[in-house]
Amino acid sequence: SAVISQKPSRDICQRGTSLTIQCQVDSQVTMMFWYRQQPGQSLTLIATANQGSEATYESGFVIDKFPISRPNLTFSTLTVSNMSPEDSSIYLCSVELGPNQYFGAGTRLSVL
């Protein structure tokens, strides 16, 4: 497995602001993923972030709202832009090691 660190662990933000979430892995990985878990819901993939290429977004998610950076093989960021209360969720990054995925602890975001 891998040690995956996410920052911040939680935040309370005002409507209209943006928050950048960081994900750090203790080993080099090719594929990193960003998921969202809305209250009472399951996990939904936002985008796949491969180093050296643009992130690939799932249906319903756009780059303007969720810009992603992947500057190297151990780090990625997800920004939640122009937030609204509907963005209140847990945001999780994951990495692929072999056939399995391993998750960070998540960032619990509340938007007022």
Add this chain to the structure above:
Amino acid sequence: DQQVKQNSPSLSVQEGRISILNCDYTNSMFDYFLWYKKYPAEGPTFLISISSIKDKNEDGRFTVFLNKSAKHLSLHIVPSQPGDSAVYFCAASGSSNTGKLIFGQGTTLQVKP
């Protein structure tokens, strides 16, 4: 369209007994399945996985069974322990999905001492 379904929102079992968590899927292109355990305020923890070329995989107290014809998999925990109390998610991926996992809604397991 919910491609991965966990139809039981919750399950309660007695310590020492077997816990059986079920998961159904609809997409026949899925060829790899995973189970995760999630405690409150933590990320999902990988438990066990199974490839579609197998029908059983065992790791300690955890066994996953796959019935491809029924598009059904189950996670057996024997014996169940109070520390197993958590939300369990099944997830599926296909070779064409480039790593994308499709998750079920989760089942909350409570193991009573």
